[in-house]
Amino acid sequence: MTTPASNDPHAPRRMPADVVLLSAGPGDLELLTLKAVRALAAAEVLLLDELVDPGIVELAPNARVVRVGKRGGCRSTPQAFICRLMRRYALQGLRVVRVKGGDALLFGRAGEEIAFLRAAGVPVTIINGVSAAFAAAAALGVSLTHREHCHGISFVTAHTADHGEPDWAALCATGTTLAIYMGMRRIGSLAQSLLRHLPAHTPAAVVLAASQPGEQCLLTTLQALARDAAELAGGSPGVILVGGALGEAIPAALPVHPTGNAACLA
Numbered sequence: 120m121t122t123p124a125s126n127d128p129h130a131p132r133r134m135p136a137d138v139v140l141l142s143a144g145p146g147d148l149e150l151l152t153l154k155a156v157r158a159l160a161a162a163e164v165l166l167l168d169e170l171v172d173p174g175i176v177e178l179a180p181n182a183r184v185v186r187v188g189k190r191g192g193c194r195s196t197p198q199a200f201i202c203r204l205m206r207r208y209a210l211q212g213l214r215v216v217r218v219k220g221g222d223a224l225l226f227g228r229a230g231e232e233i234a235f236l237r238a239a240g241v242p243v244t245i246i247n248g249v250s251a252a253f254a255a256a257a258a259l260g261v262s263l264t265h266r267e268h269c270h271g272i273s274f275v276t277a278h279t280a281d282h283g284e285p286d287w288a289a290l291c292a293t294g295t296t297l298a299i300y301m302g303m304r305r306i307g308s309l310a311q312s313l314l315r316h317l318p319a320h321t322p323a324a325v326v327l328a329a330s331q332p333g334e335q336c337l338l339t340t341l342q343a344l345a346r347d348a349a350e351l352a353g354g355s356p357g358v359i360l361v362g363g364a365l366g367e368a369i370p371a372a373l374p375v376h377p378t379g380n381a382a383c384l385a
Contacts, residue, residue, distance in 0.1 A: 137215075139245075140232065140243060140246070141223065143171045145220070147254075147330035151175075154230075159178040163183065202231070221249070222247055260295075261364060269364055276302075311345075314341055325360075335349055344359075
């Protein structure tokens with residue numbers, strides 16, 4: 120492991136090491152990119168998110184592991200503290216890998232971390248990964264875009280910085296597939312908001328723990344979304360998908376959800 124910078128003011132100063140913002144994907148470690156695996160192998164400090172498969176540490180055998188979990192509704196590591204940790208270790212010349220679930224650049228506060236590190240003179244390297252919406256679509260066996268249904272995707276978080284709601288009217292007017300993150304705790308009010316702007320029969324889906332052993336899929340309509348989602352085993356992070364492209368999913372090909380019935384289009 121690289122020796123930390125000396126406190127001796129006359130000792131040669133080391134250049135700060137890059138901080139790698141590494142995307143761990145939705146949970147299945149086989150979805151890691153080769154570039155991510157190489158970065159993990161070289162890591163000396165691993166800052167590990169809560170939603171990342173803990174087995175990822177085996178790919179970083181020389182790293183000190185620091186768990187900096189953030190999970191909605193639970194006690195979380197403050198973002199400012201995480202930023203200071205990255206800066207501290209990087210200025211010591213240590214190779215820091217900040218591991219984020221999904222893709223680091225989507226709803227992972229990467230923008231804040233990049234700005235903080237650049238202001239401190241710390242270079243940043245970004246390694247992309249598979250975001251949960253793509254893993255959810257794969258689980259459902261559908262494309263998020265479809266020439267007969269939509270020509271785009273809108274990625275949206277159900278939680279805004281001021282605790283308000285996104286502009287659902289504007290989002291629905293785009294005619295895109297809506298990929299909604301962090302919305303499971305407010306799925307009832309979320310569905311009601313969408314129903315003001317979309318037909319009740321609009322296809323909708325929920326995928327919990329996409330790509331992981333406990334993955335659960337539900338295919339339904341916007342009208343029945345909140346009711347049907349209540350039957351899923353709670354607790355796991357989930358992605359909500361809404362739009363015409365979801366109508367291409369074949370119910371018989373989906374996993375069986377906890378009620379014992381095949382997930383189906385209501």
